[in-house]
Each structure stands twice: as structure tokens, then as C-alpha cells.
Amino acid sequence: MEFSYYPGCSLEGMNKAYDKSARLVSKTLGIGLTELNDWNCCGASAYMSIQELRAHLLSARNLAIAEREKKDLVVVCPACLTTLTKSNHYMGEDLKLRRTIASALKAANLQYLGTVKVRHLLEVLVNEIGEQEIKTKVTRPLTSLKVAPYYGCQFTRPFGEFDDKEFPVMLDTLLKWLGAEPVNFPLKAKCCGGMLMTTNEPVGLGLVRSLLDCATQNGAECIATICPLCHITLEAYQGNVNKKFATSFEMPTLYFTQLMGLAFGFSRKELGINEELISSKAVLARRVEAV
């Protein structure tokens, strides 16, 4: 199974461990990820807030390159997923937009016919690899590790093509295959605040607090994330939350790929598990054998 792989800017920066673990588990499961050649930023929500057509152009260049490689595009960041998928949809539906973008691409001898499907790694793992394959690779089950499965906003919204828009279940399912125990986490698809942390911290902190509160109340020992921005927000702002609300959260956050890697028997170092701001060492020592 071969895909073009789009890490996205976040994974080059503060979320290298996500990139590292994603590549590692994909390789283990026989998924070939070839990094998209000379990819550019998807534009995320910020670019879209200033320039509409050029934001679509950014997506279109990535999609055009992927089309040239004749492979579907796998992403790990839900924001990249939504941004790229949105351009894909809107260019498909709106003839004027499609033509405007196509003639712009032409200036660089690029073209995009609309054949690339953009997919999130989690969805590929669950739908394409499946329970059996994944379970056979589990050598160190995460028995009774209580995990809050956190999806954030843009994994299924607005398009919801592969999971429920309000209560997605894919991560829950995957965690169960690894032997872990996904806890009831009703806020699993709520907003973490994301970019608001930089632009309006007080509002953002309130959102992080309710997530941490909900995870704690439901007995979670760590939070599994599928989004680099959620991940950073949850781990980097816990201190500020504790300060502002006089709480004492100390909730480790781990990328879902790190948890998979652990279950597959990789070392903490290989998965970048020593790099998080709130150490997961104690939790993992308690639950996962021989880490």
C-alpha cells in the first residue's frame, strides 16, 4: 500500500515525535509513505482568513504534485486534512474556481485534474489495515491503560466522510485493538482552542481546562491525540491552566502513533516519548510492561 505522505509544517517543528512515530508504525504495517516532494504549507485557517483564492492555490499545488506521483495523499494533521479536502471539494464543485486555479497552476507547468483523495493516517490504519493485521503486530499490549481518545475538531468536521461528525469512534476502536482502555470522553471532538492560544489566551485556556477536567473525571491516565496543534495546546498550556484556575492537572499527552509504537514493542526513544512536556513515564511504567 503506497501513499504520498504530507507531514505538514507542525511536524517539522514542535511535533517531530509525531512524524517519527507515524513513519515507524506505517512501515511496520507495510504502508509505504513517500514524503510529498517539496510540499508547501497547506495554508491552514490563517491563510484562508486573508486570501481565499491563493489559499486554494496552496492546496492545489500539493494536490497537483501528489497527482503526478499517482498516489493518494496521507496526512496526519486534521487541519491539513480539512484544508486540502476543502480545496479538493470546492474546486470540484465550482467551475469558476477550478478554472481560476488551473490557469494559475499552468504558469508553473502544473495541472490538477481532481483525482487525489486526501486521507488521515488514522482512517487508513483502521479502514485499510484493519483489526487483524494490527492485533498481530501487538507484542506489548497496553493492557488497562486508561486513555482519553481526543479527536479535536477537524478530523471529521466539516466533511465527516469516514466517521461521525459529533462522536467519532475510530480512535477508540484502534486503542482497543492495542489492548488499551479508551475512557468515556464526551468532549472528544470539542475544540482545544488551537490558534486562540496565541491570539486570545484566556478563551483558549478555558477550553483546555474543560478537556483536562473531563479526561480526569473519567479516569484517564493520558490523552491520545491525532492532531499536532491539539497536542501542543494540551501539553504546553497545562501550567497556565493550573495557574489561572488553581487546578493541578498533570495529564500526559501522547500521539496515537506513539501508543501504537509502544504496543508494537518499539522503545520510548524510537518513538520520541521522552520529548513530551508532561512526562508519561510514571503512567506508562504503571501500565505497560518493560518500557
Place this chain on the structure above:
Amino acid sequence: MDLKSDFEPKIVGFLCRWCAYTGADLAGTSRIKYPPNVTPIRVMCSGRVDPVLVMKALASGADGVLIAGCHPGDCHYTNGNVKTIRRFKVLQKMLDQFGVERDRVRLEWVSASEGEKYARVVESMTENLRTLGPLNWNGKKEVSS
């Protein structure tokens, strides 16, 4: 502006009385606007549309023919429209033989409640025929009934 856009295609529409004709009426009742290029002929069932009628229309000067009936499975006469589908395939081959573009004859399903759909179908067909241009068919002699 190019010349083609001045061309108003003439379309003969064979509409089944139960679904398509009622749907077309609904488009009117709902005051949906669409190009007035189709002149409707009411038949009881799309299954009544003999390919000869279609060829005759094209040979006599129509630029396109629309056949519209009930959705498959919804036919007022159980399955008349299924026979229409079969006949339509034959019709397409006839068009190929005469060198007439297949796009000039369309088979569409329009239920009695799909006024909006009927309008869209006529709109897109008219638009399409505007691009294709007038049908200059010299085949009048080949078709006689």
C-alpha cells in the same frame, strides 16, 4: 460573444403523463424559470416513445429530443420505463450510425415532484445543444415511417 450563443435549439420533449409531465407542470406552478426550448408532447408512458418518432423529429428539424419518464421502479405501468431504457440503447446505436451526436437525445427520470429537476434537465440540455450547434441532418430520406 460568439455566434453560437445566438442559436436557440429546438427540442422535442416526450413526457410521460404521470411523472415527467406532472413534474414539468410543477416547475411552472412553482414559477421556476428555465429556457423555453422544449416543446412537450404528452404520452401516457415513456415506453410509448418509438425510436422512429425520435428519428423523425431529428430528421424534420429538431436539434434535440428529450424523453422523460418516471424513475425506474416508479413506473405507473409497472415497468414501461425499463423497456424505454432498452429501446434507448438501440436508439443510441442508430444515432451513431447516422452520425448524430448522442448528446442530442436524452433520457431522463423526472418524478411528479421533481419540478426543479425538470428545469435543470432542460437548462443543461439547452446549454449543451447551444454548444453543439444546429443539427444539419441530411438524413431525411433514410427515415420514413
Place this chain on the structure above:
Amino acid sequence: MIGGIYRRDIYPPFSHLRAVIALSEERSERRAHALGNVFLHAVYSIPGGEKIKECIQCGTCSASCPTSYAMDYTPREIIAAFRAGLLERVLRSNTVWLCASCYYCTVRCPSGIKLTDIMYELKRLGVEFGLVQEGAVAPVLSKTFVDMVDKYGRVPEIPLMMTVLLKTNPLRILKMIPHGLKLFLRGRMPFLPHRISGISELQKCSGAMTDALVSGVHAGPVTGEET
């Protein structure tokens, strides 16, 4: 920054109304009218934008919004303001820039309005017409983001945040030092932006798009497109 590439420019331009907006007095009726007109048509021009005509003011958007509690006007009130011709005061408030793009309003709206997309359009209009809240950080962040993408093709998070803070609230940088240090020690703090090799290619495409739109040439069919 290359200015003025908006989808609405593909549609009839509103240059005369823009002139009215630029010249008339703030809060004047003439200006409100022109603004309402331009903005409404701008919103109509985005995919599904005309759906706002069908808003039934039920408030699902507001109550689904994780940040509406902090907004001066709720998302629903944006559409009410549109209808009342009082949009300017909404744009000058904190409302649109508090949108975190969680898309709850979009997926739940019973009228099928893509409110998140409308928020984007209002942000764009706000920036273009200078109608943003005094001292708001979010527009600065977005603009900086755009500049960096245009320059490098990718966005390094740390330099982005640093630049934004320098422009808006330098004191906060000091507060962030402990965080930064932690990240740095864990090897998670790259400082140098990566410039993609196709950056000139990207700039060429942008340029071509601007030229086409400025000269008013509507794009025609392109190779490979189905007819």
C-alpha cells in the same frame, strides 16, 4: 503582499461602492448601505454563501460555538446584523476573529449555512476594508502567517509566534521563555525556516492569478477539463 485576489473579483467588481465606503463618513447611512451591499455580495459569492438568506435565527450556531460566550456578538447575530445593515459594528468587535474553525456551526446548521466559511470571508473583508477590532492579535497573526508562506512556502511555528508577539505584545515573550526552554531542551524548537525549492514556482502561480484577475480575463477551459 499581493493585494486584492478575492473570489468576488471574478464577479462584477463593486468599485463605485468601494469609493462610497472610502469617502463617506463613518456611521453614515450611505456608507452602511454601500458596505452592506458589498459585503452581502461578497458572501454570496463564496460556495454556498447564498444560504445565509435562509437563516431562521435559531441560534444553533451560537450555542454550538465553543467561543461564543466571549464574543461581543454571537454568530447568529452576525446574520441579524447583515439584515439590519449594521454589520460594521460586528466587524469592529471581537466576534469573527474568535472563530476557531471548529465547524460545529457548519455541520449543525439546520439551514445548511456554512458559517465557518462565512467567518473566513468576513475576516478577509475586515482586513481588506480595515474593519477589525483595535489591537486584535488574530489579524496580525494571519497576516504574518501569509507573509511567511509567501516567502518560504512553509511556516515555522516558533518564528511565527515570535514575530506575532513582537508586533503585538513583546512582554509576553518573556513569559514564554520557560516554555521555550523546555521545548528547546527536548529538541523541539527549530529556529530556522525551511524554504521550499518550489517557492518561485508558487510565486509565479500567484502572480499569474493576480494578472488574470486584475486584467479581468475570465479563465476559460483548461487542458484535461471535462466538458
Place this chain on the structure above:
Amino acid sequence: MAEKIGVYVCHCGTNIAQTVDCKSVVDYASGLPNVTVAREYQYMCSDPGQELIKKDIKELGLTRVVVASCSPLMHEPTFRRAVEEAGLNQFLFQMANIREQCSWISENKEMATERAKSIVGAAVKRVEFQEPLDVKKVPVNPNVLIVGGGITGIEAALQIADSGKKVYLVEKEPTIGGYMAQFDKTFPTLDCAACILTPKMVSVGQHPNIELLSYSDVTGFSGYVGNFTARIRRRAKYVEEEKCSGCGLCTEKCPVSVPSEFDCGLGKRKAIYRPFPQAVPNVPVIDRDRCLYFTKGVCKVCQKFCPRGAINFEQKETYADLQVGTAILATGFDLFDASKVKQYGYGRLPNVITSLEFERFSHASGPTGGKILLKNGQMPSNIAILHCIGSRDTNFNEYCSRVCCMYSMKIAHLAHEKTGARVYEFYIDLRAFGKGYEEFYKRILEEETIFIRGKAAEVTDVAQTSAERGKLIVVAEDTLLGIVRRIPVDMVVLSVGLEPRKDTTEIARIFSISRSQDGFFLERHPKLAPVSTASDGIFIAGACQGPKDIPDSVAQGAAAAANALSLIDRKEVTLEPTVAFIDEKSCSGCKICIGLCPYNAISFDESKEVSVVNDALCKGCGTCVAACPSGAIGQRNFTDDQLLAEVEAICA
């Protein structure tokens, strides 16, 4: 001899004249071959309009008439009658539709006028080829089939049976009564539903003219108006109706207890059961999938105890063919499945219930004996009622379900009365349009129900404050204040909307009727023929046509009954003579037509070696006509000549 054609162009007030230059159409028609006279008039369908035609037929000796006005589906019968009254055969008339498919669809006067000319030209050319035809009269079978035994079907059945006609009432469930039997009280009068419904149910059960076929469904329907055959599948009850006295001993003794559908799964029933004590017929049925004998081969306790030997495990389903002249469909509705809207937590959060579940709680003979209780057995002290669940929502059903506002207020009243709880209603718009409804709204306001104008966005159990802990929190914008409110309550009632029944497609197919965009059955005309369908002799009533409350359903049931009775009292109906006919000389005997006919109307005459059409069976679809390789088959009033004339006129 050349025909003398009269052409009449109608203005329809301004409906046509606004976009079609009628004068120019008249001028055009005057110039067409064989047109003797062409006139325009304000309203052709009015008496003076019709007089105009009649006068011309008599004075000018017209032999053909064309009226260019609205759709033939509207006024074809009107003009045919006028022509006939003037002594001309009604099939020598042709209608040109220049309103629905011409003036109303265009804003361009020039193009619309051209189009009108084309339509009129085609009609003029066609009418020349039309032939006088005799309409066939057939007797009407006075028996009526009614499908669905809810309040609508019950009303229709009683009206017809009381007039002395025979009614076959087919009901899918073991009992009639429908949804109304499940309700506690009814708005706006707060009558107890059972008190007003059960006497009617009993009347149905005892009426000598009503044959009730419960636990049955219609699997086939054929024939034509006045003479239909309905095929009914009678499912096995495993209880012989004639023997059963309805004593209930079997139910009492049955050891199997399963969730009761009638109680929305909140209460229990046995494997041999009646849905509720006042069921009609008062005969239990055995649920095959749950019965110990059928699943495990043991038990038979019911049989042992039955004093009348009515239990029969060998019973098989049977089929009955009923001869009827008309049919009324009163198949009702389904409730919207609230679990589809995940954010309200139905099925996930206990104490989020549907409105129907509330009715069962509130009902004196319901699972809690009329008490409104939470899952923990306590009484709620705060209740939220959420309007428009699944209705007025492009994600689900776009239409308004019409009944929810009112029943929500009824629920508010009952909840308040029975628990003393504080009741919140979350609404978008309040629709209290019926007689006495606005007054009821006032009454509910007086009871201090708290109305919050805002659609609830979600129901959550994630508390943000201590006051919210352990509660269900309804999040909605109070749009009158412009603030988002979080209201903690103990119980949430979802006011679910009404949907077309899941088997609507199937029923529509069986009866050859159409459905509207929303999926409900399509009426012939939304205002003027609300209970008729495009198929003569088949009527629709109640919520199968669209969401309706009880008063409206009953009114429609009675209306459909009146329609059926009117048809029956005509004693005979005329059939369109648009049947197929075969020219024996041209028929090659290939038999292709025989296999194509959906009604087995064509047979083969072995002695003459030609195919023959049976007029009584032919429905006039014309499929055989188009398929005949030797052109031997024609269709009356749709002959090749007539259609080709139209084609040529249009293309000329």
C-alpha cells in the same frame, strides 16, 4: 372534407397574458391550415368562455377544437364536457398547455410567445388526426379497501360502513388504533386519547359492514377504477380468531417477557400478547421470534391453558384476494429516529427521552402507571422539551412536522401537572395555528412554562459548575437575549418529527401512486384535491400525505370516505378509451407484444395467427405500440399519425 378547427387562447387573467402575447398567438393560429376561427378570451374555463366554444361549434360548424390554456391535468375534463355538450365528440378536442410549461417558466415575452405558437401549432396539427372515440362505462364495485387502522382509517371506515357499504380494513399490527392509542392526552382540549378513541375502535370491531383484517398487509393491487383486486397477506397469529374469547389467560400464563413495542420498550409484554388491553380485535398473537415453542420447541403453556383450544401452532400465513372499487390509503407515519442526532444524546444519556416515550410514562396504563420518572425512580424537578428534532433541518427533514409545537406544549402541561417540575421549552418558532391552539399556548404560558427562543444545540452531561453536576445540561442560545445559556435539568424530552413510513416506497409501488419530494404520498392537487391521487379511485388520507394532527387526520379520513362514496354512488365510471388496438392485416404474429404487456392484456388468436388486445385489461401505456416491428399496433388518441403530426408541427 377539410376539418373546421376552432382555436381558443386563454389569458388566464394575467397568468398567461403577462408573458405570452395572446393576440399574436391568435393571429398565428388564424393563419394555420383548416383553422376556421381563432379567438382569445380572459378566462376560457369560465361559463362565458365555454359558451364561446359551444356557440362556435353550433354556428360555425366546427369539427375540431383546440384550447390553449393551462395544463390538461387541470381543465381537460372541463373542455371535453363543453365540447360534448355542443354535440361534438369529446376526443375531437385537444388542449395546448401554454401556462405551466410556457408562460410561467419564462420571463422573456418574445421567446414565450414563440413557444406558445409552437405548442398551439402542434395541437392544431394533431387535432386534425384525432378520431371520435366512445368512452367505456364500467360498473363500480361498492366495496372499499382501507389500508391502515389508525384514527384516519378508523374514521374513513366508519363513515363508509355507516352508509351501508362494505369496508375491508387492513391493519399491519395485531390491533387498530395506531399512534393515537399510545397517547395520554390530546391537545388542545386535553381529552384523554383512549376515552375518545376506544369507542370508535369498538365500533369498527363490531360493525357488520367492516371486515377487519389485522396483522395483515397488502401485497398486490391490480385492476382499474371501480374494479380493483387487492391481494392481502394475512400473517399467522397462531390463534384462531373465531375460537378466541379474548380472556387473556394465555398471556397471563406465558413465561416469556420481552420489551413492549407499544410501550416504546419501557414496559414488558409476553410472547403471546395483545399490544394493550383495549385492543381490537381482542385476540392475542404469538411473537414467533420470541415464543419458546417456536425458538426451542418446548413450552406450549398457552395451548394448555386456553379454555377454547384457540391456540394453533400449525397456522400458516394465508392470502386473500378482495374485489373492491376504491381504496383509501391511511398508512400514517413513522417517528423520526432521535438517535440520528448524536448531539442530543438519545440512547447515550439516560433520561433523554422522546415525546412518545413521555406519552407512555404519562399514560395511566403505561409502564409507570402514569408517573413521570427518571431512570433512578425519582421524579424530575426540571424538564426541558426540545422542539424541531429532525424537522426544519436540512440535515434531516426540511419540512415542519406541524404537530410538535402543540404536543410539546401538551407535554409541558402534563409534566407540570404531574411532577410540579419547572418546564423549559426550547423552540425556533411556535406554530399554534389551529382552532383553540393559540388559547392553549396562552394557558401554557400562564402555567409559567419557560419558553426559550433558540434551538437547542446539544445536551451534555459534562458539568462546568457544581450546579450542573449530575444533571443534563441543555445548551442553547437565548436568541431574545443574544446569550448562550446552559440550563441544567433532570429530564430532556425530544419532540421528534414525523416521517414517511419506511415502507412508503413499497406501498407507492403497489398502488402505482407518486410521492412528493419529502417522501410522503403525493395528492392530486395540494389545495383542490388533497385526498385524491393521480390514480382514479385511490385516495390518501391522514399523515401518509404529510404530517398532520388528529383533527386534520380525522377530517381527511372523512373527506376520503366522502370521495369514495361519491364514486360508488355514481354506480359506473367511464374509462379512457386510450387502449391499444391491432390491425389484423398487418400483424405478423411475432408475439413480441405479448411478452411486453405488464397486464397480460394481449393474447394470441391461434386460428387467425394474430395478437388480440383485451380492452378491459389494457391500461393504455403504449409500450406494445412502440415495440411492434410491423407497425400493426396503434393506441387510440395516441396514434402514430397524431404524434407524428405534433412532431412535424414543432419541427417545421
